Amino acid sequence: MIVLWDLDGTLLLDTSPQGGESVFGQALKDVSGLDDVVVPDRQGKVDWQILDEMRRENQVGAELAGPLTTRFLELSEQWYTTPENACVAVPGVMDAVRAVHEHGWRNALITGNSKPRVRVKLASAGFDLDAFDWGHSFYGSIYPDRAALARAAQRAVPNGVLVGDTGGDGVAANAGGFAFVAVTTGGTSAKKLSKFGPVLTVDDWATQLEDFLATVKRLAK
Numbered sequence: 001m002i003v004l005w006d007l008d009g010t011l012l013l014d015t016s017p018q019g020g021e022s023v024f025g026q027a028l029k030d031v032s033g034l035d036d037v038v039v040p041d042r043q044g045k046v047d048w049q050i051l052d053e054m055r056r057e058n059q060v061g062a063e064l065a066g067p068l069t070t071r072f073l074e075l076s077e078q079w080y081t082t083p084e085n086a087c088v089a090v091p092g093v094m095d096a097v098r099a100v101h102e103h104g105w106r107n108a109l110i111t112g113n114s115k116p117r118v119r120v121k122l123a124s125a126g127f128d129l130d131a132f133d134w135g136h137s138f139y140g141s142i143y144p145d146r147a148a149l150a151r152a153a154q155r156a157v158p159n160g161v162l163v164g165d166t167g168g169d170g171v172a173a174n175a176g177g178f179a180f181v182a183v184t185t186g187g188t189s190a191k192k193l194s195k196f197g198p199v200l201t202v203d204d205w206a207t208q209l210e211d212f213l214a215t216v217k218r219l220a221k
Contacts, residue, residue, distance in 0.1 A: 001220035002136055002157050003100050004178065006164035007111035007118055009186020011093055012125040016085035023079050024054060027072035032060045044168035046112035046140025046149060047072075069114075069141075076117045086124035090185045092205025097131055099213055105220065108133045110153055110162060110172065112140035150176030161199075161216055170196025179219050181212065 005011050014020055021039055028037045040053040051068055060068075079085050100107050109132055111118055118139060122129060136157055143149040150172035153160070162173040165186030173180035174196060182198035184190050190201045200215045202208045 001105040001216060002108050002133065002160040003105060003216060004108050004110040004138075004153060004157065004160050004162045005097075005132075006162070006166075006169045007109060007113050007121065009165035009188075010090065010163055010169070010183055011097075011127070012087040012089050012121060013186075014087050014121070016079065016087070020076070020079055020085070023072065023075045024050060027051075027068055027075050028054055028058060028060065030071050030075075031064050031067045032058070034058060034060075044112075044146065044166055046143055046145060047114045047117065048140055048142065049112075049145055073114060073116045076114075077120055080117075080120040080124045087121050089125045089127065090183075090205070092209065093185070094127065096205050096209055096212060097127070099209060100216070101131060103213065103217070105216065106133045106136065107131055108157070108160075109137035109139070110149060110164075111138070112146060112149070112168075114141035115139045146172040147175040150178070154178070159220065161219055163202075165193075167192060167196065170198070179215075181215065 008014055025037045025039045037058045040057060042050050051072060055065060055068060097107050109118060119129060138149050138153045143152060146168045154176040160178050161181055162178040163181045163183060165183045166188050170180055170193060180196055180198045182193035182201045184203045200211060202212060
């Protein structure tokens with residue numbers, strides 16, 4: 001059994017200014033020479049999708065797509081290794097990650113973030129990077145949207161549970177055929193998440209960890 005964790009709002013909270021939005025815009029400014037750029041809405045999108053939409057909306061040629069990605073990852077590293085921009089772990093979720101490992105299951109990731117951003121964000125929030133199975137994790141650097149991300153995960157993870165905090169995570173769980181554990185720690189209400197058919201909704205890890213473990217154990221059979 002593999003527990004696929006979403007990142008932002010599920011494992012950690014990005015409390016840096018505007019959730020690090022300036023990194024996207026600055027990367028495009030640096031490679032294009034533009035003074036002002038428009039950053040598209042990022043909600044529910046993968047990094048590749050955001051960068052591609054931003055480049056197109058600002059009428060920047062495809063020849064700069066590669067340099068844009070490279071610069072974006074460089075700035076992300078600089079941003080999240082700056083102490084005041086460090087992410088914080090969702091309260092109680094580290095206990096859940098440890099408990100998954102102690103039960104003999106594996107922790108992995110399914111996120112719209114690119115892999116280098118995942119690693120630097122987790123490290124900034126104090127997570128043990130060795131707690132995750134990176135070989136069975138999936139990132140938003142090469143897939144066009146969350147549904148495509150989930151279908152790729154489905155091919156590699158025959159028995160998994162997806163834990164996430166947004167409707168996009170619910171869409172991914174349904175697209176990949178994974179049981180969906182909804183968490184409200186990212187700000188989306190339980191009512192909104194209910195339309196995606198979660199097997200469990202977690203509001204507070206401190207009081208619902210045992211419910212979560214019981215649910216995973218039932219699904220692992």
